[in-house]
Amino acid sequence: MMLPGILYYIIYHYIPMGGLLIAFKKYNLVKGIWGSDWAGFDNFRTVFTSxxxxxxxxxxxxxxxYRIVFNMLPDLLFALILNEIRLQWFKRVxxxxxxxxxxxxxxIVYGLVFSFLxxxxxxxxxxxxxxxxETLNLLTDKDWFRPILIITDIWKSTGYxxxxxxxxxxxxxxxxxxAAVVDGAGRWRQIWxxxxxxxxxxxxxxxILRIGHILDAGFEQVYIFLxxxxxxxxxxxxxxxxxxGIEQLDFSVAAAVGFFKSIIGFVLVVTANKVAKKLGGSGIW
Known part of the structure; x- marks a missing residue:
């Protein structure tokens, strides 16, 4: 029963990791991964010196x-509110x-935002x-770009x-x-x-999982609103x-950035997990 899941991870998650070699090569589409010349850490230097x-x-x-702070709290608060609703039909609606x-x-979300702004x-x-x-142009206002990202993200993802x-x-x-009711605790005390x-x-x-993806700021949303x-x-x-990587076909530099993000994410997950255990939590492992 585990075999399909194991094969899925091997084929789509572990075998493609061989492509990380591109980050250390001057990748050429014609020569392929193995035929391309080695570049060492030149691609990483290109990234960090940009x-x-x-x-x-x-x-x-x-x-x-912003996403961590303003997304997790609305999710939690909304769940608490739904949990307090006693009318099941209204809760389902x-x-x-x-x-x-x-x-x-x-x-589609950008289309809706555009129709308003x-x-x-x-x-x-x-x-x-x-x-x-006065003319209002929030979509091209630097002061409003990030708030619009967060507001639309909250609207889109809080319920789920x-x-x-x-x-x-x-x-x-x-x-x-x-037992809390017997002891005289009200709803707020029960929640707390x-x-x-x-x-x-x-x-x-x-x-912890969100901290591990801290360098993933939501490409699809940002790219569409940018x-x-x-x-x-x-x-x-x-x-x-x-x-x-895509428009200029510089796959080596793009792979180097992806490798860098993976290392940072791994370090952050391990660190956050240890901190969680120190504070009395169970962590991920």
Whole structure:
């Protein structure tokens, strides 16, 4: 029964790791991986000496930290709110409505945002112009680019992200709540002393996993929302790799960046796991 899953990981996850050799070669499409000349660490030097690298790294880290802080907390709060709803039909309706946006592509989400914020024809932009006489162009405003990313990400993923917390809440023994009621604890006390401790391990687990992907700032969303006027605050490592690796066919440099991200992610996951255990959690392993 385990064989299909093992074969899947071997074929699609372990064998492709041989492609990491591209990061240490001057990869040529005609010569292939094995026929291409060795470059040593030249590709990594190209990345780290790029004048844009540190700006890209800063943007990536800032957007990723925003995602961790402003995505995990709404997921948790929404799960707690749903858990307090006693009308099951109303709870199911709310869940269905909030889960829906998760299955929309970022292209569709951008289309919806554009219909509201387009400078000339957007609903909000038109209302603002009619009432103030000023032109509102948030999509090309550097101060608004990151908030728009976070707001749209919260709208799209909060409902689906709450599923894991709801599953964890379902495992909490109801006798604990009954004992708390007998002791005179109200709903807030029950949440603080029973509900939150009951899902703490799940929260820590998800936090560790997100820290491991801190250099993945959401390529698809950022690439779709990105434009020339917001490159200073919105250009991240993945969008730079896309332009360098796909548009300029410089696969070696793109592979070097991917290798660098993997090493950093591995170190962060191991470190976060050890910190979680030191603080009394179970961690991932």
């Amino acid at each position: 004048p844009d690298f540190w700006d890209l790294l800063r943007n990536t880290l800032v957007i990723s930290v 709310v869940q269905t409505i909030t889960y829906g946006p998760y299955f929309l592509s970022w292209i 387009a400078p000339d024809a957007g609903l909000i932009s038109t209302w603002w112009r009619d009432n103030t006489g 992200g709450a599923i894991i917390y709801l599953a964890a809440l379902a495992t909490i023994n109801n006798e604990l709540y009954e 002393h029973i509900t939150l401790p009951g899902i703490r391990e799940v929260f820590v687990l998800l936090l 434009n020339a006027r917001v490159y200073e605050v919105g250009d991240i490592i993945d969008t730079w790799v896309f332009r360098r």
